[in-house]
Every structure is written in C-alpha cells, then in structure tokens.
Amino acid sequence: MDSVLLIYKGIYILAIFGISLLIATYSTYFERKIAAFIQDRVGPNRAGPMGLLQPLADAGKLFFKEEFIPAKANKTLFILGPGIAMLVAAMSSAVIPFGDTLIIGETSFDLIAIDVNIGILYIFGVVSLGVYGLMIGGWASNNKFSLLGAIRAASQNISYELAMGLSLIAVLMLSGSLSLKVIAEQQTGFNWNIWYQPLGFLIFLICAFAETNRTPFDLPESEAELIGGYHTEYSSMKLGMYLFAEYINIFVVSAVMATLYFGAYNFPFMENLRNAFDDPVLGNNVVTIIGVGVMFAKIFAFIFFFMWVRWTLPRFRYDQLMKLGWNILIPLAILNILLTGGGILLYEYFTKG
Amino acid sequence: MTESLFFFFASLTLLCAIMVVISKNPVFSVIFLILTFFTISAHYILLNAQFLAAVNIIVYAGAIMVLFLFVLMFINTGKNVEGTIKRNVLAKIAGTVAGGLLFTVVVAALKDVTLGHPDPATYESQVGMVENLGKVLFTKYMLPFQLVAVLFLVSMVGAVMIGKRETGEQNF
Structure with a gap:
C-alpha cells in the first residue's frame, strides 16, 4: 500500500473512533432529553445552552467520584472488566462502510476503515466477545447480585447470538458476500434489503436489543431484582465505561442494521443525481458526501428507535426472554432461511429458465 | 515483515x-x-x-x-482453591510419567512429519478465502460436510433431550 493511503487509513480510523465516542457521549444527552419528552418533563437544561454541555458535566462528575474497589474483589479482573467492555465496543466499527468512494485528484479513497472479505463475521466475532467485559466485571466484584447479573448477561447474549446469526444467513444468501462493502454496494438506490428481508430484519432488530442489553431486554441490570446487575459494585469512571460501552454498542449495531437492511449510504434517485453533473468526479463526490449524511441519518434514526422503545415498553420476565429467544426467534429465523432459499430458487427459475 | x-x-x-x-x-x-x-x-x-x-x-x-x-x-x-488440593507423591509421579509419555508421543509424531513444500509459482494464495473454501466444501467434500451436519443435528437433539423439563420438576 502506498504511503498516502496508509496515512489516510490511519486518519480515517482515528476519525471513526472519535465519531463513535462523540455519538456515544451525546447519546446519553439525547436519551435523557427523549425520556423527558416522553414523560412530559424538561430534561437536562442547566449545563450550557439547552443543556448541551450535560455529557461533559456528567463525565467530569464521574471522573471526580471515589474510585471504589470492594475489599474481597479480584482487583486485576475488577479493573479489566470495564476495559474489555470498552475495547470490544470500540473495535467493531472498523468494517462498517460509512460512505462510498471519494475521488480526490488521481486517487480514490474508500470511506471504510478496513475492507476485509469477512466483514460481517468480524462484527459477529467482536460482538460475541462483548459479554466477557460484563462477565469478568460481575464475577470479580465478589457480590451475589453482580454475579447473577453477569450470568444473566452471558446466557442472554449467547441465546440471542444464535437467532442473530441465523437471521444474518438469509441476508448473506441474497448478497453472496460476507463483505459489508459489497453488501452496501448491492443496495443501490432504493433497492434495499429490507424489501426482501422484512422478517429477517425484525428478528435482527429484536436480537440487537438483547445483545446491547437494552430495555425491554435489560435483564442483566434490572434494578428492581438485582440492584444494578453486573455493575452494582462499580463507581466512578469504571461505571461510566460500562454505560459508555453500551452506547457505543448501540451506535455500532444501528450502523450494522443500516448497512445490512437499509441500504447503508444509498438513497433513492442517487443515480439521477450522479448523472445530473457533467463532471463524473464531481458527481461521484457529491453523491458520496450526501451518502455519508444519509448513512448517519439512518444510524440516528435507529438510535432514536432504541431510546423510544426503552421509554415505552416495560421489561420482560427472564423466562419470557428465554422462551422468546429459543422457542420463537430461532424457529422463525430458520423459517426465514427456508423462505429466502425458496424465493431465490423461484426467482432463478422464472428469470433464467 | x-x-x-x-x-x-x-x-x-x-x-x-x-x-x-x-x-x-x-x-x-x-x-x-x-x-x-x-x-x-x-x-x-x-x-x-x-x-x-x-x-x-x-x-x-x-x-x-x-x-x-x-x-x-x-x-x-x-x-x-489452592489449599484444598492434596498433593501426594504418587500423584506427582503419575503426572510426570503421563506427561513424559505424551511428550514422547509428540516427539515421535514430529520426527516422521514431512513438511509440504508448495511450489510458489503454481500455489494459489487465495485458497483460504471464504469463496474458495465454500466451493471446495460443497463440491469436493460434499459427503463429509453433510455427514458433519447430521452429526451436529444428532448432538442438538441429544442436548434438547437432556435439557428438557421432566414432569413435576420445579422451575423458576
């Protein structure tokens, strides 16, 4: 790889890292604002105009709180837990295509950090590692409630990973590629995967809620039964890291859903817009820049949906959660695979034969 | 590099x-x-x-x-759990003998191993990519692949049978 591209990739990775942190920070603000809106309150409005500096104030508060480690806790693992949660959360945005290619001069720049041909498997692997942060932290606290929360988190994540993987297989059958870049390119214009995979998307959405431990599936930290779940014993910025990792996960899973089902950076009539310019390079760049905006609009829409659901629906009971995962979602996902396979066969029969 | x-x-x-x-x-x-x-x-x-x-x-x-x-x-x-494990001499000797035997087996196996030397001119570097792997699995190794799938199904059925609730069992 020549040095310009290498430097570009370095800057791009840092930029994506920064953007995901920024979005996670402001998710906390919007979470509280949306909660306030739904409950007919004002919400944070003291720090800065419209309370816009609230996340900074929260972070400052968390940094200056007492760093508490329980006496009989395993210190190494207790500190390692939030670190793993944060690391794993920040890793997964690397393979998401946030835009098409920008052409500057002779070189074209892909707006994706690393284009591996196993992109979706990479995300799946990283997501499956996310549970270690919770388990190790919960166990190391040496607290029954933490341990119960950690065990709930682990069994919930394992259960819903299966249905998630099965619902992904149907998308992969359509696209024929594991690379998120290719999957995004196939959905040009308005040809989004959601039109072919409504059931698959529904399953994926439900699993995404469970994987990120959000309401109605936030059983690991259900405060009524478990005090605070796996982060009962955590204070200061270590608690902040756990909460922060959750918001980064929401951002990443929203980006994945936008990429897989809602056409990533593609928007209707993009080809018409591209052809409207006389200069193909300029047309490409304009479409790409609008595409990046569209991609982030889709991500924000999903993040809003996550918050909307959180403040609307009550929490599931634990046996209901397990029953939904194993008895309903997994058979539905298998049915979805069969339907997709049948659909592809019929399509090929009528178009080629 | x-x-x-x-x-x-x-x-x-x-x-x-x-x-x-x-x-x-x-x-x-x-x-x-x-x-x-x-x-x-x-x-x-x-x-x-x-x-x-x-x-x-x-x-x-x-x-x-x-x-x-x-x-x-x-x-x-x-x-x-350190203090709860009793370490008697017999167990140590048995462990040493078993480990030594395993080591001998590994050394003996490595002695006869022949390293493959693929020809760099004809070697296909993309052989491990997912497309090529899939093609090989579904053409050349179709039967073993299907047999593994059956094996997985059997183990899944077994796991479901073991995990099934028995009548009258208390749960939740």
Missing part, C-alpha cells in the same frame, strides 16, 4: 498457553486461553485463511469459552 510477525505471534501463543497451565486462578486460565485463541487466529490470518480466523474467534472465544467461564463462576466464587 511476515516472518517477524510470525515469530512474534508464535512466541505470544506459547507464552499464553504456558500461562493457561501455570495460572493459579482458573478464571485467569480461561482468559489466557482466550488470548491463545486470538494469537492462533492471527496465525490463520498470516496464512491468508481469514474465514478460519473469524470462525475460530466466534466459536471458541465467543461461545465455548463463555460457557467455560460460566461454569467456573458457579463452582468457584473467588475462593482460593
């Missing part, structure tokens, strides 16, 4: 694997085992077998080790 990376990952793998064995706390053993899987995946990537690397992480680090950790958390809640 690749060679130095290989030696870096190889030494890291060995270090992590040794740490798995000598860690006093079983939870640390599990964490080092996960690290070992990561470094092995790094080897797969060096060999251009990206699919294998990803699946190794998903299946072993992401699923099986979670279950290991799960069980460990139930049986050992932070207490030091």
